[in-house]
Amino acid sequence: MDRLTTVTxxxxxxxxxxxxxxxxxxxxxxxxxxxxxxxxxxxxxxELRGRSAFFLRKDRDFWHLYFxxxxxxxxxxxxxxxxxxxxxxxxxDLVGSEAVLGELLNVVESAGFRRYARLLRLARxxxxxxxxxxxxxxxxxxxxxxxxxxxxxxxECSFDRYADQLPMLYEIEAAIAAxxxxxxxxxxxxxxxxxxxxxxxTSTVRYWVVAERFRSHRFGSTLMRHYFAAQSAVRRxxxxxxxxxxxxxxxxxxxxxxxxxxxxxxxxxxxxHP
Amino acid sequence: xxxxxxxxxxxxxxxxxxxxSDFIADGMLDSFDLMTLVATLDKTYGISIQGTDIVPDNFxxxxxxxxxxxxxxxxx
Numbered sequence: 001m002d003r004l005t006t007v008t009x010x011x012x013x014x015x016x017x018x019x020x021x022x023x024x025x026x027x028x029x030x031x032x033x034x035x036x037x038x039x040x041x042x043x044x045x046x047e048l049r050g051r052s053a054f055f056l057r058k059d060r061d062f063w064h065l066y067f068x069x070x071x072x073x074x075x076x077x078x079x080x081x082x083x084x085x086x087x088x089x090x091x092x093d094l095v096g097s098e099a100v101l102g103e104l105l106n107v108v109e110s111a112g113f114r115r116y117a118r119l120l121r122l123a124r125x126x127x128x129x130x131x132x133x134x135x136x137x138x139x140x141x142x143x144x145x146x147x148x149x150x151x152x153x154x155x156e157c158s159f160d161r162y163a164d165q166l167p168m169l170y171e172i173e174a175a176i177a178a179x180x181x182x183x184x185x186x187x188x189x190x191x192x193x194x195x196x197x198x199x200x201x202t203s204t205v206r207y208w209v210v211a212e213r214f215r216s217h218r219f220g221s222t223l224m225r226h227y228f229a230a231q232s233a234v235r236r237x238x239x240x241x242x243x244x245x246x247x248x249x250x251x252x253x254x255x256x257x258x259x260x261x262x263x264x265x266x267x268x269x270x271x272x273h274p
Numbered sequence: 275x276x277x278x279x280x281x282x283x284x285x286x287x288x289x290x291x292x293x294x295s296d297f298i299a300d301g302m303l304d305s306f307d308l309m310t311l312v313a314t315l316d317k318t319y320g321i322s323i324q325g326t327d328i329v330p331d332n333f334x335x336x337x338x339x340x341x342x343x344x345x346x347x348x349x350x
Binding site: 008011012013014015016017018019020021024026029030031032068095125198199200201202203234235236262 | 286288289296298299300301302304305306308309313322324325326328329330
């Protein structure tokens with residue numbers, strides 16, 4: 001595969017798969033800024049194989065696989081013969097409504113991937129009577145650049161790197177610069193964080209976590225309430241949560257989130273999960 | 275045939291698309307919505323929007339999407 005150096009190369013490859021497609025299928029939803037970041041950091045490889053475009057994005061010790069194919073049959077033909085699957089750790093996300101994912105799941109599983117996790121997208125409208133900030137005196141700060149490594153460490157020990165799309169250090173730095181990482185510090189340590197992305201009227205909670213030794217202090221609640229209060233102009237709040245993490249799903253439901261019908265099946269190849 | 279505002283309203287019913295000049299910057303369409311919109315426009319109008327045209331500038335507002343549709347041969 002070739003290392004991609006421009007976003008145009010990405011769109012050209014997509015076009016190669018999409019031109020005249022009978023039933024275009026993809027798991028690649030490229031947000032321009034993110035793709036540019038991957039290219040700038042040399043993380044994105046691409047290849048057009050027949051009528052299917054494949055992209056690999058480096059993430060720690062494995063790759064995310066994205067595809068665009070003219071139809072499911074073309075995808076099945078090419079993904080089965082895709083050489084990287086035999087030598088590299090690879091994870092693939094299939095995103096859509098449950099009803100439309102069945103055929104794609106079969107194709108990807110037939111190429112040797114196994115189901116690893118299932119995430120639900122939850123959404124909540126901005127509603128009257130938003131939760132108010134806690135008045136318990138706990139100080140919520142915007143994280144600083146010097147917190148980068150502590151944030152990375154907390155995310156890596158709290159989340160699953162294959163399923164949860166963990167950020168790289170440069171992405172954490174960018175989020176901090178945009179004041180999108182709320183933090184609570186305690187005893188000189190990072191005790192809890194809420195990492196979010198806001199774009200206009202929509203805000204996404206990426207990660208919400210309290211370090212294990214600081215649980216039962218209501219830091220999670222304090223962060224979430226602060227977040228809602230600070231995002232009063234937002235009309236749509238969304239997030240992804242692991243479907244079988246009942247505790248997390250219940251907590252989000254408590255704050256008014258509910259499934260919006262979008263699902264992410266994460267599959268991994270045998271080198272990740274023999 | 276559904277109009278463009280009707281299609282957008284089906285994808286994100288909570289927003290008023292006639293009141294925004296930049297759907298992406300205003301957070302009214304994310305990358306998933308964009309791909310849903312492209313697939314819906316392809317199906318509704320019998321066209322194939324090219325991959326190279328799936329860029330934020332072409333989906334900023336009703337006018338830019340209208341221009342894109344006309345370039346694809348959709349009659350106004």
